Amino acid sequence: SSGGTTATSANANFTFGDGDATVLQSSITAASGGYTVNTIGLDPTLGNYDFDDVAFTGSANLASAVGGVVMISQDGGVIAAGTNGLSAAVTTVTAAQADAMTGTLTFAFVGTVDLSATPFTLDSGQSITGFGNGSSIITSGTIQPINVQGNLGATGGNVTGNEGVVKSTGGDTLQLLGSNQVRDTAFDFTGGSGSVFTIDQNAGGFSNVGGIVIQGVTVSNVATGQTAFKVAGLDTNLSITDNNVNVAGTLLDVDGGAGNITVTRGTLPNSGPAGTLTGGGISIA
Structure with missing residues (x-):
């Protein structure tokens, strides 16, 4: 893809060599600082690219597959290395696509994602991680598009980036259905109405056997009355x-229940400085 996105993806049927992987009779050697094959931005539904006959020297440029983590961006698709401070390209889905996923999953937000239209729900056992506080996300390898044949190789490692920012100018931002962990992500509630985090034991599907942990997050711009x-x-x-919470609105609103709720300023993860815990009061009913 000339632009590194699926919007400029090639759409061709291409074979390098004879297309037979039995005996490799062709070769591609990456130039200094370059790649053997660059698949970033290639739409896997467009065209077919056959390198079965090729012996490669050097690395291909492949999007990373983040092990166990579903990456979420505003528009989905491949986000190139360097964008939002990413150390490697990552493949993402939209928030709506992620919200529809079931099972024990971990999500991470890349860049700024606006949830104003629809709040995001973490099912019981699902979690959010992030790049905040200098954290990295371990990758399990790289993605070779399904319409590219041949042994392009695979690598793993850590992906780093700028802290993801979740925004909402609508209603509640995030609903937690139990046994969740939310870490290293920023939540900007500018113009929002309601709450940033909602935890309601009476909600359908709620199960909190493992407890809920919210650590290393930044919460800002919660206005008075929210x-x-x-x-x-x-x-x-x-x-x-261990969070950075600085809001004018209500810090914590607890209505009923006999649970064990711990709220402390603490110290930010990864040997960070002291956290912040400032709000317009606590309501307990």
């Missing part, structure tokens, strides 16, 4: 520690 953390009827564990 709430950072809203908890209803919780009879299990909730830990909100």
